[in-house]
Amino acid sequence: MSISVAATQSGTVRFEDDQVAELRTVFRGQVYAPGDPGYDEMRAVENLAIDCRPGLVIRCSGEADVIDGVRLARERGLLLAVRGGGHHVAGHGTVDGGLVLDLRDMNAVWVDPVNKSVRVQGGATWGQVDREAQVFGLAVPGGVVSTTGVGGLTLGGGIGWLHRKWGLACDNLLSAQVVLASGDLVTASADENADLFWALRGGGGNFGVAVDLTFTAREIGPSVALAVVFHEASAGRELMPKWRDLALRCGDEVTTRALYWSLPAAPDLPPPLQGKDVFIVAALYAGDQQEGQSTIEEFRGLGEPLFDMSEHLPHYRALQAGFDPLVTGHHSYWKSTYLDELNDETLEFIHSKAMSRPDPSVLIHVPIMGGATAAVPAEDTAFGDRSAPFMLSIDGNTYDPANYEAVRAWVQDTMAEAGRLQGAGGAYLNFSGDDATDETVLRQQYGGNLARLRAVKATYDPGNLFRINNNITPA
């Protein structure tokens, strides 16, 4: 490609009309410049607090578009953002003034039911994977909604409903096809470019564009034993300790989480839940449904519920997509920490903060970790230490842009306090509203793996082309 585009020193660019016209002849996917119909839709990401105006967005149709897009950015010194599902709360799927390679049209999914694997293009969402895999009674451990991108969620780790049984999403990755900063397409697996494969499992989008990911698929569903039970938020004080004790007693088949939230007064919600402040106990048994039912009944019976939704979510896909409409349209700022213990003092802290949230859409989320996730040694994947049995995530969401700064400040203050709790430490970068670029934050996630990540970065992206992410600078 020989298109001459002048980049400013900061990597931002304004493409002239004739340059855009020429680029349209090169790329098979749609090319959007400021002012084009559809540009505003293309520049938006899930977090409405992010309002970037890229110089160009290319909806890549396949590997060729990705390769040429990467080369264009490198040769012209453009800031480059890679957009998978567009869900990173810090807005890493877009960039002001630079080039966005939007992978959303690269969403094919191929299931191999015999060998139990799933191959996914780099812009697919988990809902698209579930749609194809569940027909065969298979799933890849992903997240808890259907709209997140497989690319970003997996490269950053990936917790969901199956992580205690089968590990993080990245632990289920068998191989990836990656377009490097050089424009070369390489395979990363245990046998080929093993250092890159190690780095992809937790190191985020730092090393290239994963145009294709192949996973081990797991047998689960379509119907599953699950609990999704809504209580009055005030009941959380009494129920949280019971939930914790039960969660710690369960085997690895069970992944569970407790959440504080407020539901909108939406007519399509069951009447007892409309406009309610709630404490939610949710659990899934990743094994034989019959065998799991008695364990799941314990989660359903922790207290007198406002509403028990468990049987209204008849299969795995319904659970995965059931909450999608409630978690979109927000201005968001999130922060998280791991918890080595969930003692009574911590539970009281969480409950009291939950009762004073600055916006009804702020979600306090306590997932259990452990199980197969913790069985992987810290140095085996870039992700790092997995020893904490719980995580605390405060998902600062609001529908009201005017309340965003107050929510953000509250999340920051609350997490600063949470950092002083017994056993609190680290951060899950998939849930981080901050650009993690400084040593302290990166070390929180990667610990002793950071130096090796920097060395791998120096091998595969020495010029730090892929830097719109939780950026690992080259050694």
Ligand SMILES: Cc1cc2nc3c(=O)[nH]c(=O)nc-3n(C[C@H](O)[C@H](O)[C@H](O)COP(=O)(O)OP(=O)(O)OC[C@H]3O[C@@H](n4cnc5c(N)ncnc54)[C@H](O)[C@@H]3O)c2cc1C
């Ligand atoms: C509503 C909601 C629910 C969530 N639920 C969960 C959950 O259950 N579990 C969990 O672990 N996380 C969850 N997350 C967090 C999620 O894992 C991160 O937001 C993740 O980054 C999303 O990936 P994405 O592809 O959608 O995002 P994007 O913003 O598109 O990308 C995030 C980062 O990954 C990079 N990237 C994306 N795709 C590729 C690719 N193919 N190749 C190279 N780099 C790529 C991007 O460049 C960017 O740096 C949730 C987030 C939201 C907003």
